[in-house]
Amino acid sequence: MQTRTRIDVRYPDCDRMGIVHHAVYPIWYEIARMDFFKEIGFPFEEMNRLGVNPAMVDLSLQYKAPATYPQTLYITTRMGAYAPKKLELLYETATEDGAVINTARTFHIWTGPDNKSINLEEAYPDVYEKIRRAAPQQA
């Protein structure tokens, strides 16, 4: 289970060196993450309705090669580790030729309407089951 998100570089994404600024990638990974959640059956609208949010607690990015404008990129998103209260997601940004130019990892804790940590398995077992099913080679 993995999703593929198309990203078209925007003109102001590039800095004075003519390459995409490093702070743009986290925005792209959020778009990719929302595509992933939509694909597994837990879209933003449903998160919003329940007041459930995958709050970001850790973000790491590796910059391997630059991107520029105009250019089309593709982000592959898949799950890493998961547990009732937390979730790890893994990402790869590649060019149209398949060259990987950036990788990332985000780590989230599930929060409820009061912005406090929740046990997703207990609070929303049906949602947790969707997470479980999207996980690679795991029960």
Next chain:
Amino acid sequence: MQTRTRIDVRYPDCDRMGIVHHAVYPIWYEIARMDFFKEIGFPFEEMNRLGVNPAMVDLSLQYKAPATYPQTLYITTRMGAYAPKKLELLYETATEDGAVINTARTFHIWTGPDNKSINLEEAYPDVYEKIRRAAPQQA
């Protein structure tokens, strides 16, 4: 009555031509506008508490000369026309030497907690009095 807001250009504000991208200026003018409202005694915290918002209905900018990084700029903000339901603000961005590089005008309508237009003079006469006092040469 006018306010002066210091802006330090940020590295990613510049595009691949090495000049500040045109979409950055509206963000600067919002910072300048918030300084203006704070100075006349109607800071964001108070707007937020009352649920009153100067909703943007029209924005226009004139680009006279480019800015770059690193550079310090100053925005002068003052009132234009005003009425119980609306407000016009005028801005000038200048270099440290006083050369004007950008001018702008924003036009707002006052909205209440339900995001509908309100008559500020009727709803909050004390706030409206602050607006009136900040106006140039007007009763």
Next chain:
Amino acid sequence: MQTRTRIDVRYPDCDRMGIVHHAVYPIWYEIARMDFFKEIGFPFEEMNRLGVNPAMVDLSLQYKAPATYPQTLYITTRMGAYAPKKLELLYETATEDGAVINTARTFHIWTGPDNKSINLEEAYPDVYEKIRRAAPQQA
């Protein structure tokens, strides 16, 4: 002759009021403008190769209704007035149902590799002919 550009609102485009921040629209209009130039046969890559740039000198926007996340919008772009040294473009942002939520007008002067104003008709008659052909009801 007009182009239609699809815009998918991004999560961070929305401010604390849950609506798309007003400074996001100029970025969208730039995407729409690039689509327009591509469609008439003068894409960014060609501008870049020639060192020719439609430098922004005036930008105005009218905010008619808010947008939110997630939402898909469409921008229609068409030419306004034009002359050998300058160009006006007109834009409309609409929802999928066709409701216009924002309109804009940008005014550009053509600049060359030294960032100085050029007469496009004299410098690049073939490009100017493309502009001419894209104009509504004009010779």
Next chain:
Amino acid sequence: MQTRTRIDVRYPDCDRMGIVHHAVYPIWYEIARMDFFKEIGFPFEEMNRLGVNPAMVDLSLQYKAPATYPQTLYITTRMGAYAPKKLELLYETATEDGAVINTARTFHIWTGPDNKSINLEEAYPDVYEKIRRAAPQQA
């Protein structure tokens, strides 16, 4: 040797949850990093003149508590590991009361005018000496 950078949260930095969006922090850390380089005697203008750039290869952030608008924050920046070809920097973002809300680590390789990796100690020994002197407890 460490620097302290003041950051004033901007209104559009907050997302629809009313908290600073996670993609804003990398921009703040770049401002802090530039302050650090300026303080040790290697400001952006000098980097630009030499064509030397601390290219970002790895960025990681830990989100401990949210920030909001309006709020003033302070980033403390100091050096981590360093070598002739690379550099690690460490950051902490704290509230005015000193509560740490975010930490980060960036890892850079030094590149020259052709964007290829350089040995800073060999290419610019005087700059490297400045780096060395800014390092904690190291020869």
